[in-house]
Amino acid sequence: MTEGPRFRELWTHRYHKFPHIIGKYWSFASKYIRLRLIKMRLGKRPLVAIILSEQMGDIIACEPVAREVRRLHPDAYIIWVVREPFVDLVRYNPNLDGYILEKCPGERVQLLRSGIYDKVYNMHISHRKCKYCPEDPINPTADQIGLTFDNYLDRGDLLYVFSQAAGLPALTDAPKMYIPEVIRQTVKALNLPSQAIVIHCQSSHVLKDWPAANWNKLAQWLLDTYPYPIIEVGQTPTVNTSNPRFLNMCGQFSLLETAEVIRGAHLFIGIDSGPAHMANAMNTDGIILLGQLFDFVDYLPYSGRYKKGEGVTILNDFGHPCADLPYIWVQEATNRRLGQPKFV
Structure with missing residues (x-):
């Protein structure tokens, strides 16, 4: 009974594998x-x-x-190698001269082997392979300092760890995001309510999420207690309410538009995911919900303000996943951030 599905799965994988590998070599050649x-x-x-x-x-x-690489190489032509969904995060960085879209880790290996770059700052940890390609990406610098997927979050925040993987000193600066004026005007034209509470409820990893029932309860309490409107961002909506002061904007913003909305928020509340890093980079006060992730218990991925505890409340019931974070903790933290309720 299982031979049929296994057979189909095998040939589906092969159907995608061989065109992918051919495309990888074509992409490598054109980029080279x-x-x-x-x-x-x-x-x-x-x-x-x-x-x-x-x-x-x-x-x-x-x-x-x-910024550090530009400081070290003021006259160099500096590019950032990035996957297409994330290109806008580097497209407008004034410290870069350009970017290269990466097809997959296998293509990255081919370009590194070619010697086309005069200097490389590779922040990837070794052995995260493409599911179709045979190449095994290796970062000797990360290997030399014993950095692996099993320990990297125990070593410090993401910037602190990955800058060392690239062969740089351990950096501690606050991140920045660069929003072009056209994006600012696009968001402004939407006439979104000012001083909104922006929430982000679902990540790309279920282990980071907080239950939907808790998010709905929190949103209803906020709407009943405070005058602030709520905007939910992300890809998939979680909160279900017909309250006119709640705006479901999931799936409607680009990355930089999301960052601009978060920049104008009165408060950001979210799980550990991309928008939380946006809030940190945009100097927006936040409440971040953390929990045990695999074997990582006591970790903090943020540098800058959030690392220093400035403008942020980090909630973590150590030894428990984010899903187990008590609702009352989040409500009380929100209450402290927002102050005396305006509604009775």
């Missing part, structure tokens, strides 16, 4: 030619690559790496 042409125009200027291609929060947290 493009980079070679750039190097011909650069003359003696070095071509420097910063590599951290995925995970929204990781890229936002590690923005200070671009």
Whole structure:
């Protein structure tokens, strides 16, 4: 009974695998030619690559790496290697001269082997492979300091750890986001309510999430207790209410539009995910819900203000997943942040 599904699964994988590998080599060749042409125009200027291609929060947290690399190489042509869904996080960074879209880790290995870059700052930990490609991405610098997926969150915040993986000093700067004026005007034209509470309820990893019932309870309490409107951001809505002061904007904003909405918020409340890193980078006060993630119990992924405890309340019932975080803890933290209730 299981041979049929297994057979289909095997051939479905192969159906995707071989076109992917062919596309990888084509993509590698085209990027190599493009980079070679750039190097011909650069003359003696070095071509420097910063590599951290995925995970929204990781890229936002590690923005200070671009500033540090620019400081070290003021005359270099600096690019950031990034996956397409996250390109806007680096597109407008004034410390960069450009970016390269990465197809997969296998392509990254091919470009590194080619020697096309004069200097590389690779923040990836070794052995996160593409599911189709045979190449095993290795970062000797990360390996040398014993950095693995089993211990990296025990070593410090994301910037502190990944900057060392790249061969840089352990950086501690606050991250920044660069929002072009056209994005600011686009968000302004939406006429969203000012002084809103922005919430983000679901991450890309279920272990980071807080129960939907708790989010709905919290949203209703906020709407009943305070005058602030609520805007939910993210991809998938969690809160279900017909209250006119609640706006479900899930799936309607780009990454930078989401960051701009968070920038104008009175308060951000969310789980540990990309928008939480946006709140940190945009200097927005926040309440962040953490919990045990795999074997990581006492960890904090943020640098800057949130690392210092400025403008943020971090909630973590150590040894328990975020789903077990008591509702009353979140309500009381929100109450402390917002002050005396305005409604009775």
